[in-house]
Amino acid sequence: MTNFLEILIRGLMLGSLYALVGMGLTLVWGVVGIVNIAHGEFVMLGAYFAFWTFSLLHLNPLISVVLSVPIFFLIGATLHKRITERLTNAPELSALILTFGMSILIWNLAQFFWTNTYRSVPYLTGNFSFLGLTLAKSKTISFFLALGMTIALFTFLKYSKIGKGIRATSQNSEVALVCGIDTKKMRTLTFGIGIGLAGAAGVIVSLQWVIFPQMGGSYVSKAFAIVVLGGLGNVQGALVGGFIIGVLESLVTQYMSAKMAQILPSLIILIILLLKPTGLFKR
Amino acid sequence: MGILSKKFLILVGLAILLAFLISFPFFATDYWMTLLILILIYTVYASGWNLFSGLTGYTNFGLAWFIGVSGYVSSILIADYQWPWLFAWPMGALFISLVSIAVGYILLRIKGVYFAISMVALTEGTRELFGTGYLEPITHGGKGLPFVAGIPLSTLYWSILFLAFVTIFICYKITSSKFGLQLMAIREDEQAAETLGINTTKAKILAFTLSSFLVGLGGAIHCTYQNYIDPNYAFNIQLTLTPIVMTLFGGIGTVFGPVLGATLFTFIHEILWAELTLLYMAIFGGILMVLILFFPQGLLGWMKRRGILPKIRKI
Amino acid sequence: MGEAILKVDQVVKRFGEVVALDHCSFDIEKGSITGLIGPNGAGKTTLFNLITGILQPDEGRIFFKGEEITRKKPYEIARMGIGRTYQIIRIFPKMTLLENLLVVGREKGKAVVEKAYELLHRVRLYEKKDEDASDLSFGQQKLLSLAQVLMLDSELILLDEPAAGINPTLQNELMELIHQLNEEGKTFVIVEHDMKVIMNHCQKAIALNYGQKIAEGSCSVILKDETLLEHYFGR
Numbered sequence A: 001m002t003n004f005l006e007i008l009i010r011g012l013m014l015g016s017l018y019a020l021v022g023m024g025l026t027l028v029w030g031v032v033g034i035v036n037i038a039h040g041e042f043v044m045l046g047a048y049f050a051f052w053t054f055s056l057l058h059l060n061p062l063i064s065v066v067l068s069v070p071i072f073f074l075i076g077a078t079l080h081k082r083i084t085e086r087l088t089n090a091p092e093l094s095a096l097i098l099t100f101g102m103s104i105l106i107w108n109l110a111q112f113f114w115t116n117t118y119r120s121v122p123y124l125t126g127n128f129s130f131l132g133l134t135l136a137k138s139k140t141i142s143f144f145l146a147l148g149m150t151i152a153l154f155t156f157l158k159y160s161k162i163g164k165g166i167r168a169t170s171q172n173s174e175v176a177l178v179c180g181i182d183t184k185k186m187r188t189l190t191f192g193i194g195i196g197l198a199g200a201a202g203v204i205v206s207l208q209w210v211i212f213p214q215m216g217g218s219y220v221s222k223a224f225a226i227v228v229l230g231g232l233g234n235v236q237g238a239l240v241g242g243f244i245i246g247v248l249e250s251l252v253t254q255y256m257s258a259k260m261a262q263i264l265p266s267l268i269i270l271i272i273l274l275l276k277p278t279g280l281f282k283r
Numbered sequence B: 001m002g003i004l005s006k007k008f009l010i011l012v013g014l015a016i017l018l019a020f021l022i023s024f025p026f027f028a029t030d031y032w033m034t035l036l037i038l039i040l041i042y043t044v045y046a047s048g049w050n051l052f053s054g055l056t057g058y059t060n061f062g063l064a065w066f067i068g069v070s071g072y073v074s075s076i077l078i079a080d081y082q083w084p085w086l087f088a089w090p091m092g093a094l095f096i097s098l099v100s101i102a103v104g105y106i107l108l109r110i111k112g113v114y115f116a117i118s119m120v121a122l123t124e125g126t127r128e129l130f131g132t133g134y135l136e137p138i139t140h141g142g143k144g145l146p147f148v149a150g151i152p153l154s155t156l157y158w159s160i161l162f163l164a165f166v167t168i169f170i171c172y173k174i175t176s177s178k179f180g181l182q183l184m185a186i187r188e189d190e191q192a193a194e195t196l197g198i199n200t201t202k203a204k205i206l207a208f209t210l211s212s213f214l215v216g217l218g219g220a221i222h223c224t225y226q227n228y229i230d231p232n233y234a235f236n237i238q239l240t241l242t243p244i245v246m247t248l249f250g251g252i253g254t255v256f257g258p259v260l261g262a263t264l265f266t267f268i269h270e271i272l273w274a275e276l277t278l279l280y281m282a283i284f285g286g287i288l289m290v291l292i293l294f295f296p297q298g299l300l301g302w303m304k305r306r307g308i309l310p311k312i313r314k315i
Numbered sequence C: 001m002g003e004a005i006l007k008v009d010q011v012v013k014r015f016g017e018v019v020a021l022d023h024c025s026f027d028i029e030k031g032s033i034t035g036l037i038g039p040n041g042a043g044k045t046t047l048f049n050l051i052t053g054i055l056q057p058d059e060g061r062i063f064f065k066g067e068e069i070t071r072k073k074p075y076e077i078a079r080m081g082i083g084r085t086y087q088i089i090r091i092f093p094k095m096t097l098l099e100n101l102l103v104v105g106r107e108k109g110k111a112v113v114e115k116a117y118e119l120l121h122r123v124r125l126y127e128k129k130d131e132d133a134s135d136l137s138f139g140q141q142k143l144l145s146l147a148q149v150l151m152l153d154s155e156l157i158l159l160d161e162p163a164a165g166i167n168p169t170l171q172n173e174l175m176e177l178i179h180q181l182n183e184e185g186k187t188f189v190i191v192e193h194d195m196k197v198i199m200n201h202c203q204k205a206i207a208l209n210y211g212q213k214i215a216e217g218s219c220s221v222i223l224k225d226e227t228l229l230e231h232y233f234g235r
Helices: A002-032 A039-057 A061-082 A092-114 A137-159 A161-171 A173-178 A183-208 A213-230 A235-255 A258-275 B006-027 B030-056 B063-081 B085-107 B112-131 B153-175 B178-195 B200-226 B237-250 B257-275 B280-294 B298-306 C044-051 C074-080 C097-102 C109-122 C138-151 C168-183 C195-201 C226-233
Strands: A127-130 A133-136 C004-015 C018-029 C033-037 C059-064 C082-084 C156-160 C187-191 C204-209 C212-218
Touching (some): A002 A133, A002 A161, A002 A235, A092 B112, A092 B237, A092 B280, A137 A183, A161 A173, A183 A213, A213 A258, A213 B112, B006 B030, B006 B153, B030 B257, B178 C097, B237 B257, B237 B280, C018 C187, C018 C212, C044 C082, C044 C156, C097 C109, C138 C156, C138 C168, C168 C187
Parallel strands (some): C156 C187
Antiparallel strands (some): C004 C018
8 A cells, every 4th residue: 555655656756747848848839839859858958957067066956946947948038039930830840850950969969068977966865754655855855846836837827927928829829919919029938938947847857867868858758748638738737647647657667567658658649649639638 | 956855865864874773783882882772762761751741741750660560571571481572572561551541541630740749659659569578479579680581782772773763753653643732732721622522531541551652662671681670770760750851851742852862861971970970960950950940942942942943843 | 482402401500618500591592692691700601611511510401402411521512512712711822723723623634624724714814824822812812712613613602701802893803703603503602791792792691690590581681671780780
């Protein structure tokens, strides 16, 4: 029984992280209309950011999390303004190939400069006991960090002026434009937020797992499954989707095998697209 | 201009090229044979991909699925059942095209990016599946299957040369036919095409299946050439992406774009790889980005727009 | 009263909780030009979508030339003889004018090319036959769209706001063409907001509001109808 509870909690903690990555992807996809295959690479960059600030500047990773948001936001916004905004009216294949090229560029440069050596941020190690359960410190703190970011995101989207502008652009960009909303600015801001979320997720990841240049790949495939599950552009859906994927992965890894857990994202994508392509949740 | 008309010159040029290519094995070194075989394989992949995706606009991100499944059927027949390559190859292609009819019927209802994602999911899932213990007795699982088909290199070369020619010819015929126009109409506005009497479902599935057959045949030959197959090799995402990039390079939706792209790209790859091994992939990624941002129509598209080439469907 | 080429029978269409069409019934007489009027959101385009098979009704049936077409696929219905143009023009932009017509034609070889040439001449666009459709002006695209429908030899042609957005000269040309085609035996149903167009060109009109048919009859009668005016202008 305890074992099952631990697995479930582990899944939820995993899920919170996946949700963070997934929400960033779905936000960009829904508002900007771009499928960012390089989204995982920014998670990787976030992890390396945490690593280098930790080892060179002895910066507390918890501070890095906070710092990473504005830094990666700026990176994302600039990237969009200079590059991806040009593809606003281009066919979808273009965005796919562009971001794919960007993905290859980024992780190969990372590999070139930082080598394939596994890195880590050994800031929070070890476990602790809670109500008879054994939980990893790093994973627990990560969970709360991810939760905190999620709450911040939702508050921002719901109550701030920009957040409302973003939601309007996502629902109907033509109408939003007519209503005087600067949709181009909204797209740029959204892209920035998406990348900001990815970078922060990366810092959080660095607390728990090894860091290496190609790590982005696995996050992207899970993020895709989350976006499909939750419905395109549906941030709340992505949150729930993230938890579902996290829990499923934890359960399948424990009761079947890690290899079977690898098939999960692909399977989910196919099933959802065939049965309920708009995702499980209503807007 | 008399006998030196443009058409005549083109035909003569093609005849010389053909003669050169057919006699190639008699004077080429192993290095050049390898290079040309690869160019021809990727020409088939790129043209096959373009035939479906370039015309209908349904981005097929599952080319490796065609290659892998056909490659496995063909290789297993050769290695475990002692089938001659002459029959194993078409069998692999036939198998994948039959499966593609069913898969196409199911998945081609899904539009846009979702279709692309579902094909990736299908490929990844099949890759994992072929590597599992359950299927190991047939597929040899993750260990891989090294095998020898007993085919001389020159014969393999002539086979892929023949397939490449057939593929290009089919693309040429279809692109300037009514069927080709129907596929393009699907890309332009599928629903409007439907209300104008075009059976888009039938057209899509037909093109998808044809693409799978040609690419599958190429895949069978490719695996035989490598004398090896395993799930990571056969279903590698690179097998999907490289032909797509080649097609974009040469000109998507055109007849000779994929050929041009495959040829140029392979040469560039050779040069880059030799000179800049470490940063090769990074540069590849960068080239991709530049391509999409500034030359989305590829080389042929650019030439047609500049008037260097006539704006006709035949090329 | 001629035979009914189209029969819409108690058709209901819902989108979630919104009832777009509420037990709508009417007949279209063969060889007539009928106007379909009503405020925005009345259900006119939805009706067109149901007739052409893009959507399926939740209740009710639709008959064309006596045969039921309620559950048929769009391409089947098109081949049976119903053609349709859209409010927002839907031609194939990156194909040439000629290709736009060739792709629709069901004949083979030379015959289909001949027919395409003929139609291009008829809509006065022959000189541009090898240009991309996206290079045409708005009005020319409307004509091309109509030409596509004619390639199908459609007997019933549904036009969604054909006069909108084009200058009066072109409007007249277009309506001239429609009358010519009508004399050749084609039946038209035209959705229009411009009441002058309806008055001058349609024999009969059907009025919809909130998915229901609220009036049906000859044009002169309909357009003086008090209840109708109330619906339209909220008097």
